[in-house]
Amino acid sequence: xxxxxxxxxxxxxxxxxxxxxxxxxxxxxxxxxxxxxxxxxxxxxxxxxxxxxxxxxxxxxxxxxxxxxxxxxxxxxxxxxxxxxxxxxxxxxxxxxxxxxxxxxxxxxxxxxxxxxxxxxxxxxxxxxxxxxxxxxxxxxxxxxxxxxxxxxxxxxxxxxxxxxxxxxxxxxxxxxxxxxxxxxxxxxxxxxxxxxxxxxxxxxxxxxxxxxxxxxxxxxxxxxxxxxxxxxxxxxxxxxxxxxxxxxxxxxxxxxxxxxxxxxxxxxxxxxxxxxxxxxxxx
Numbered sequence: 001x002x003x004x005x006x007x008x009x010x011x012x013x014x015x016x017x018x019x020x021x022x023x024x025x026x027x028x029x030x031x032x033x034x035x036x037x038x039x040x041x042x043x044x045x046x047x048x049x050x051x052x053x054x055x056x057x058x059x060x061x062x063x064x065x066x067x068x069x070x071x072x073x074x075x076x077x078x079x080x081x082x083x084x085x086x087x088x089x090x091x092x093x094x095x096x097x098x099x100x101x102x103x104x105x106x107x108x109x110x111x112x113x114x115x116x117x118x119x120x121x122x123x124x125x126x127x128x129x130x131x132x133x134x135x136x137x138x139x140x141x142x143x144x145x146x147x148x149x150x151x152x153x154x155x156x157x158x159x160x161x162x163x164x165x166x167x168x169x170x171x172x173x174x175x176x177x178x179x180x181x182x183x184x185x186x187x188x189x190x191x192x193x194x195x196x197x198x199x200x201x202x203x204x205x206x207x208x209x210x211x212x213x214x215x216x217x218x219x220x221x222x223x224x225x226x227x228x229x230x231x232x233x234x235x236x237x238x239x240x241x242x243x244x245x246x247x248x249x250x251x252x253x254x255x256x257x258x259x260x261x262x263x264x265x266x267x268x269x270x271x272x273x274x275x276x277x278x279x280x281x282x283x284x
Contacts, residue, residue, distance in 0.1 A: 002042035008049060009130055009159060015044045016155045017132060023157055025067060025105035028097050052104075052159060061164040063128075066104035066157070070116075071095075073103065082163075083278060084119040084171035084190045091115050091175050094182055104158040107140070110148050110214075117144065117215040118190035119173050121207035123163045131156030144214050168194040168203070172275035174267050178254060185210040186255040189267040191275045193225075201228050201235075204272065211249040211264050218246055221268060230276045236269050 004021075006012045015021060021042040024030050046052055052067040055076050062082075064073070074089040076082075092098050092106070092115045106116040107127065120140050127143040129136050132155045140161075143151050152158070171192040177183030188209040196202040204225040209215035220243030228238045249260035 001038050001040075003045065004042065005045045005048050009051060009157070012044055012046060012049065012157060013130060013132065013155065015042070016157070018042070023108075025108070026069065026100040026102040028093065028101040029105060029109045046157065058162075061162060064103055064161040064163065066128075066159050066161070067102050070098040070101050070103070070106075074098065080169040080278070081123070081166060081171060081192070084122065084173040084192060084275070085116070087173040088115045088119045088175075088188075088190065091173070091188075103161055107144065107161070108150055108152065108158060110144050110146070110150050112147060112213055112215065113185045113188070113210040114215065115173075115175065115185070115188065115209070118188055118207035118209045119171070120161065120163075121215060121217050122171065122190045122192040122205040123166070124205070126162040126164075127158055128160040128162055129153075129156050130159045135159070137162065141217070147213050166192070166194070168192045168205075170194065170275040170278055172271050172278055174271045174274065176263050176267060184254065187211050187249075187260050187263040187267055188215075189264065189271040191268070191271040193230075193272060193275045195230055195276070199230050201225050201230055201276075206268055206272065208244075208247060208264050208268070211247045211260050213248070216246045218242075218244060218268070220245060225272065232269075232273050235272055235276075239265065239269050239272075 004015045021044050024043050024045040046067055053065045056063050070089040070092045074086050106114050125140045126137045127140055131153055173190045175188040176186045190207045192205045194202045204222050206218045206221045224238045224242035228234050249257040251257050
């Protein structure tokens, strides 16, 4: 077995250009998928590339390196815009998984129940990719194409997640599973909300995971919430007839499709209200 640990992005791309090779990030999905077997293809481990780790401020937004771990995100000194993402970071597996698992690995695994995807969708995140043709960017919604399927081209790696500035200081994340910890979601919701001067919802972004092949924003829900008074009664009334057309939940061992849809509706209401009530509060 060939195992390579380059120090630079260019070095990683050079190894990938040799032919069929597998990229190793945190390894929390990579190694369990092997089932104890040795990988047959060469492995390119990105763990030594310092440029791929860390969170930095950039013009009009933020850059989260591809190898930044969930523990890094949970502990980072970030504005309230990232509260929903930090809450999701604390839900990714166990503490050990959070210490090793990376934000890019979570996206590239392309699981419908990936905890990081809904909050990143509400942040309108973009994925930065490096490959033989240079750098390119894709909206996160265009990067994850289906179950275990992404828009990564041959020889490409994810180098960063880019988050633009937004005035929202009210974000939240909730997850429903069969138990409190170490669970694959039945449904999960992220919300980001801004209020106008009259105490009404000026803009809302809502995304749901584990209820369709790919986590997605809910356009009908977002439209229904705009201009609504920021109170529990008003929010629930607005959501009562809102379209959840983007969702296509399945029946499986964790829950029925009907239960998932009902759970998503309830979680959306709770998450939006939690985001509104959280506005301006210090992170804990």
